[in-house]
Amino acid sequence: MSDETRYVYNVAHAVDPLGDLEEEAEKATKHNRAKVGSARPSSLLYTYGPGAIMDLPQFTIMPTGLDDWDRIWSRRESAPPQIHAPRLRDVVRLMLRSPDVQLRPYPWQPKKHSRSTEGNDLGVPARVFPQWLRCTGCDMLGLVTQFDYRNTHPFRTDLAVFEHAKCTGRAGAGVRKPTRRTAIPARYLLACVDGHLDEFPYDLWVHHGQPCAQAELPALKMVDRTAGKGASALIRCASCDMRRPMNEAQGEAGRAKLPRCRGRHPHLDAFEPKGCGNETRLMLVGASNLWFPATHSIIVMPESKEEKESDLADRVRTSLGEKLAKYRNSLDMVRDLLGMPGGVDVTGLTDHDLEQVLQAASAPTDTPEEQEQKLRDWDPVDLLVPEWNYLLRDIIGPGVEDPTSGLALATRERGESLPAAITRVLAVERLRKVNALVGFTRIDDMERAGDLPRRLVPLTRTPRPAWTVATEDRGEGIFLQLDEGAVAVWEKRVEDSALWTLHRKAHDRNFERRFSETAGKIKPSSRLKPPRYWLVHTLAHVLIRELALTCGYSAASLSERLYAWPADGDRPPAAGLLICTTASDSDGTLGGLVQLSEPQRLEGVVANALRKAARCSSDPICAKRTPQEPEDFLHGAACHCCVMASETSCERANRFLDRRFLLDLPGSTLGFFQAAE
Structure with a gap:
């Protein structure tokens, strides 16, 4: 096994749609048009990325690993475009354990009109999966x-x-x-907890693991008269007339009848070199737990002088590669190399400045041991701290705009009737959000910190990928900051309450049941969000529901970005939120959300949101919901009638919510806003 690959892979099976099209053209045949569908960048990142199964009108496909995407890019003379987000890029490099990872958009180019040809050489390669199909006319089951x-x-x-x-x-x-x-x-698959996915072995299943006694290639049929009711199909061998229902493979009892995992990654067309051997589970093609993306995102903020210098040095290092050490002492040669297509513009640098850049670019990178230590110490909050710090800066004049980052902020006066606990309001008139994919999991979602690294399925066969796919969204938002003094006093009172004790015990039970393999290494309390997070999170949800009524965007189009953590070392405390909406096109959004940041309008939004949060159509059951032994749900007085939001809006899957932390509900006196008043 070489350093360039870590999987068993047959290069003859490479997915190369454009190469197939060229071969068909040489044969003078025209039946293969290569492209079979389309999808938005956001759906390819969060729903149908590499390794997921995408439903097309007539069949299903799986986008392949990024190795196959390189064949698409290589057909262009120009270098692939990159998305500039150094802060996110550095985190992605840490996650992927690769020092040179770049962020690239999806291979796509807009067309001038419907019949133009530009962009025909770009697209996401995919393979048909699953490759077992069933005839709708005669029930024939075949490859x-x-x-x-x-x-x-x-x-x-x-x-x-x-x-x-x-x-x-x-x-x-x-x-x-x-x-x-x-x-x-044919809608049945096999999956394991380490992210492997395989076809269901229908021929072995119907014959109970033995070959057919009547035919070397038996004729199979899938008889299914009750579609949509789980594993209701019957597999029949027309050659020997053996039959076996699929419902035998369901549940705990069915797992013992299924074969062990072979360690297959169909998106990479490869197998684990040492196999897998885990128990497999029966899955349906459209199952919601078949693919969970592992993504990271940032709101791009203006870079400091130090950040700009560090980014320039990094771009010079990755552009020159091995030539950096060879021509390090020849500034003229370095300028010529960087001036080539796809290079770095250093024409404005003096020789002294260029020398400083080359010195920084030549600095040794972290050793593998140092990288692993950084990965263990990394906290997802580290991505949010620079954003929080910038949003707290004083703004001179009515607003500030940075063309490089795409961020435009405007100050807003506080309305007289706005709760005193809300101390700062900013209109984020324009923002740029960058999202990057680092892998995915199956069966269960990937926790960002402390989870088992092996559960994260890689996107490439190479152990050190050169790039990963990212998206760039533009939009608008409203930023609110809470009074830190009031939050700290309230948080101490909550931590001493019986309600918080019950939430903490429920979280311990949830953690130990869901992450039994990591429970011995990580204290559940280190993963429990502090009370201020519950407060800010619940406030964000009730505001999203209220804003959606008047801003012109649906509630599913609004998303939250929460800044809520206590002081920790050099990290200052935070208590605030950004509610934003973004779109993947270059024009961004229309401004309906920002308009609601005006003092009089925001007063009405906040007042109505808090008033509605005081009541729920499921009260008193919802208002008094508290987890008791053996329950392990991670919310309190919150349900879909009052607080919970759509999956696209919430960053925590509707966990860590409780209306009692916002307002005093019957039987509770922990409401932050009543205490602040």
Whole structure:
């Protein structure tokens, strides 16, 4: 096993759609148009990224690993574009244990009109998965090679389809003339907790692990008359007439009948070199726990002088590569190399400045041991601290705008009736948010800190990837800061309360049940969010629900960014929130959210949000909900009728919420806003 790859992989099976198209052109055939669908960058990052299964109108596909994407980029003479976000890039490098990782957008180029050809050489490579298909006419179950593929219309990718060319219908329906019938994916898969995914072995399943006694390649059928009711299908071998229902593979009892995991990563077309051996679980193609992205994001802030110098040195280092050490002492040669296409602009630097940059670029990188230590010590809050610090800066004049970062802030006066605990209001008129994908998990989501590293499925076969995919969104928002003194006093009172004790015990139970393998290494209390986080989080949710009524965006389009942590070493305490909406196009959003930051309008929004939070249609059950042994839910007085938000809005999957921390509800006197008043 070389240093360049860590998986067993057959290069002859490489996914290369454009290469396939070129081969078809040489043969003078026109049936393969390569592209089979489209998706927004945000959905490719959070829903259908590499290793996920995407539903197309007629079949399902899986975007491949980033190794195959390089074949798309390599067909262009120009260097692939990069997304400039040094702070996020450094964290991604730490997560991927690769010192040279760059952030790249998805391979896409807009067209001038519907029939233009620019951008035809760009796209996300994917393979058909699962590759077991079922004929809708006769129930034949077979591999994709047993069906015909048709995709002849260049502007109707929804017509791409696999067909059974000579379907004669189901038995008992009389003799029919062979006709073409659509084939759809067989919906069963096998997955394990370490992120491996495999086809379901239908032939071995129906024959109880033995070969068919009547045929070397048995004819299988999947009889399914109750679609949508779990594992309700029946697998039948038409060669030997053996039958076996799929519901035998369900549940705890069914796991013992399933084969052990082979360690397969279909998005990489590779297997773990040492295998896996974990228990497998029966999964459905459309299961929501089949793919959980592991992403990190930042709001891009203006860079300090030190950050700009560090970023320039890094770009010089990655641009020159091995040539840096060779031509380190020849400034003219370095300038020529950096002036080539895809290089770094250093024309404005004097020789002395360039020498300083080269000195910084030549500094030794961290050793693997140092990288592992940094990874163990890293806290997701580290991404938020620079944002918080910048948002607290004094703004001279009505506003400030930074064209490089895309951030535009405007001061807002506090309305007279705004709660005194809200001390600062900013209108974030424009912002740029960058999101990067570092891997994914299956079956269970990946916790950002302290989880098992092996659960994170890599995006490439190479152990040190050169890049990862990222998206760049633009939008607007409203920033609110809470009074730190009032929050600190309130937080101490909550920590001494019986309610907080019950929440803490519920979190311990949840952590130990969900992360049993890490429970011995990590104290559950270190993962429990402090009371101020519950406060800020609950406030953000009730504001999102109220803002959605008048800002012109749906509640699902609004998202929260929470700054809530106590003082820790050199890190100052924080208690504030940013509610924003973003879009992936270059124009950003329309300004409806920012308008609500005006004093009179914001007063009404906050007052209505707090008033509505005092009541829930599920009260008194919701208002008094408190986890008791053996319950382990991570919320209190919160439900979908009053506080909980959509998955796209909440950064914590509706955990750490309790209305009793906002207001005094019946039986509770821990409300922050009543205490502050």
